[in-house]
Amino acid sequence: MRAGALDEAELLERIKAHDVDAFERLYRLYQPRLARFLINLLKRPQLVEEVLDDTMMVVWQTAASFRGTSKLSTWVFAIAYRKALKARARWPDPVEEEPHDVRVSNDPLPDADLERSRVHDALRQAMASLSAEQRAVVDLTYFHGLGYRDIAEILSCPVDTVKTRMFHARRRLKQALSGTLADWL
Amino acid sequence: MPDPINAAVNPHKEAEELLPWYATGQLDPEELALVDDHLASCAHCRRQLAVERRMIHEVAALTPEIDSGWERLRQRIEPRAQARHGWHEKAAADVAGLWHAFARPHVAAFAFAQLAFVVVAGSVLLSLSRPSYHALGSAPAPRSANVIAMFRADTTEAQMRTLLRANGASLAGGPTSTDAYLLRVPPRSRTAVLAKLRSDGHVVLAQPIDGPGS
DSSP: OHHHHHHHHHHHHHHHTTOHHHHHHHHHHHHHHHHHHHHHHHOOHHHHHHHHHHHHHHHHHHGGGOOSSSOHHHHHHHHHHHHHHHHHHHSOOOSSOOOOOOOOOOSOOOHHHHHHHHHHHHHHHHHHHSOHHHHHHHHHHHTTOOOHHHHHHHHTSOHHHHHHHHHHHHHHHHHHTHHHHHHHO | OOOGGGGGGOHHHHHHHHHHHHHTTOOOHHHHHHHHHHHHHOHHHHHHHHHHHHHHHHHHTTOOOOOOOHHHHHHHHHHHHTTTSOHHHHHHHHHHHHHHHHHSHHHHHHHHHHHHHHHHHHHHHHHHHOOSOOOTTOSOOOOOOOEEEEEOTTOOHHHHHHHHHHTTOEEEEOOOTTSEEEEEOOGGGHHHHHHHHHHSTTEEEEEESSOSOO
């Protein structure tokens, strides 16, 4: 992880000198993470692409202004979050969730796969029922592995707000998975 | 309903709140010690920790697949990377940038509405102002852009306005995705205006886009 941080610092220095190859490397490092973060906030793949591109454009154009007082990832995610909020103001969430089940076979699933599929469906529905801010906190914590102080900086809110959002989000997720939790203990 | 705001005065609540970041290894040593101490004596929080760890695993498994859009983004940044290395490429990228902007659903919708308005309004104006006869060469030249310019990032709108007025130039379009502006300058004095623009400290780039000209 430390080596990755050093690589990022080096990439940033090269980006400040408008090195496109360095920017491509940074883009490929961040694109999957930002895409996931944004799809949880925006729910529209087309809008995710737009916001992701705009975010990386800001990184490209303002790299020289990054002073290193926070982690690079915190800075990039904070830009993405602000862009996503603006996009959400223009394009509210679709009323109906798009179906997630892409299975084409009607063959019965094995028991283990069936259970896993059921858990994932329940989890997706529970995530969808959270507010965008709660989803952001859950995803930044569980998937991106960020600490609550970094998350507070990204979302531009107090650390207590991050903890509160996570507390209530966890409770909703647990409620949605109440039938499964016993198997996890 | 538990109140996480009061967690600071309740060790159980404080530890329970920190469990997600305990499970992901994101606590500082002091917080880590606090949660460790509490876990040693709280069966409820130990169960919750097991749930947290499973939740991390399951949430991570929900990863959506989104195609990489590097080539799309490259179209937008390439001209900047090659600043001052050829205005042809820059102008082409600006066109691509404008196209990219128009490809966006909300911009496209707005542009379509604008186009519809222009078509209708144009038809009305044309019917009102159509001259009774046409003479060869009497049609006014369209006020299209003949110069592309880029200004320093710290140039204010007032400075830009003053500069354009002083050179008899007007804004025909922009800013593009690369922050370039399309200008219309008097064709006969285009060369002189270009020289004055290029010598101005606020101007990063000024190039003709209607051929070499006079």
